[in-house]
Amino acid sequence: MIPVCRLEDLPEGESVRVETTPPVAVFHTEEGELYAVDDTCTHQDASLSQGWLEGRQVECPLHAASFDLRTGQPTCLPARRPVRTHRVTVEDGVVHVHLTVAEGTAAWARSTPVVPSAPQAHSPSAAEGTRTA
Numbered sequence: 001m002i003p004v005c006r007l008e009d010l011p012e013g014e015s016v017r018v019e020t021t022p023p024v025a026v027f028h029t030e031e032g033e034l035y036a037v038d039d040t041c042t043h044q045d046a047s048l049s050q051g052w053l054e055g056r057q058v059e060c061p062l063h064a065a066s067f068d069l070r071t072g073q074p075t076c077l078p079a080r081r082p083v084r085t086h087r088v089t090v091e092d093g094v095v096h097v098h099l100t101v102a103e104g105t106a107a108w109a110r111s112t113p114v115v116p117s118a119p120q121a122h123s124p125s126a127a128e129g130t131r132t133a
């Protein structure tokens, strides 16, 4: 379980890149759900955390492939392979990622939307991830 940032430091519609190996992108959708996938596009070397979030999909900033954040599956070319998904939890106002160990999208690790509860008190020094969006 890897702490990412405080929930209030990841507003809806934004994403954050977590410098794990490999890097992970965490998304907070406009609908208030949290998802995490591998940050590197499966087509070439682009950071999905710098892509465009639309609903539960992210569009790669380099060649515009889209991925479903719930499953990691590409929804259009040129990407053909899925990105791994990772479970996200919020504990005491801190977003955590639970990294998927195996390749692929094991059922237990598919992104489950986390709908955060009431906002927590702001802590300006709590960000632990690298914000890119």
Ligand code: FES
Binding pocket: 041, 042, 043, 044, 045, 046, 060, 061, 062, 063, 064, 065, 077, 078, 079
């Ligand atoms: S690098 Fe993502 S679509 Fe090409």
